[in-house]
Amino acid sequence: MTVELREITAATVRTICGLEVAEEQRGNVAPVAISIAQAHFEPRATFRAIYAGDEPVGFILWRDDDEPGTAYLWRFMVDRRHQGKGYGRAALEQVFALLKARGVARLSTSVVRGEHSPLGFYLSAGFIEANEVTSSGEWLLKKNL
Numbered sequence: 001m002t003v004e005l006r007e008i009t010a011a012t013v014r015t016i017c018g019l020e021v022a023e024e025q026r027g028n029v030a031p032v033a034i035s036i037a038q039a040h041f042e043p044r045a046t047f048r049a050i051y052a053g054d055e056p057v058g059f060i061l062w063r064d065d066d067e068p069g070t071a072y073l074w075r076f077m078v079d080r081r082h083q084g085k086g087y088g089r090a091a092l093e094q095v096f097a098l099l100k101a102r103g104v105a106r107l108s109t110s111v112v113r114g115e116h117s118p119l120g121f122y123l124s125a126g127f128i129e130a131n132e133v134t135s136s137g138e139w140l141l142k143k144n145l
Contacts, residue, residue, distance in 0.1 A: 005098075007048060021077050069104055070108065073109035074109075089125060
């Protein structure tokens with residue numbers, strides 16, 4: 001099935017905001033509605049819905065960093081009903097390609113450690129641990145694009 005990143009519109013925003021991670025993952029990522037609201041106050045942010053065919057399955061948000069050639073993967077989630085199907089990895093690969101085409105050489109993100117952490121997923125996608133903790137207590141990861 002084709003995975004696409006699509007803009008969120010007035011017609012789709014409620015559906016996209018209804019996407020949610022599994023209960024045990026809720027401490028790892030903010031709800032989509034909060035992410036969209038925060039992104040509207042960050043001029044360097046870009047967000048998209050993740051679709052598998054015509055079905056929305058996730059959400060992704062990134063922003064340019066202060067340092068030229070770098071970006072930060074701010075939020076990323078795949079709905080609980082669609083995890084484990086490869087949609088997240090396909091979406092992430094598309095973001096890597098988009099950023100690389102814009103001259104971004106390094107992408108960072110951060111994770112909460114512990115049970116149900118997405119750390120393993122990010123490591124398998126080529127991120128490496130930076131051995132730094134963010135001001136919010138999350139562990140920083142980096143990937144050269």
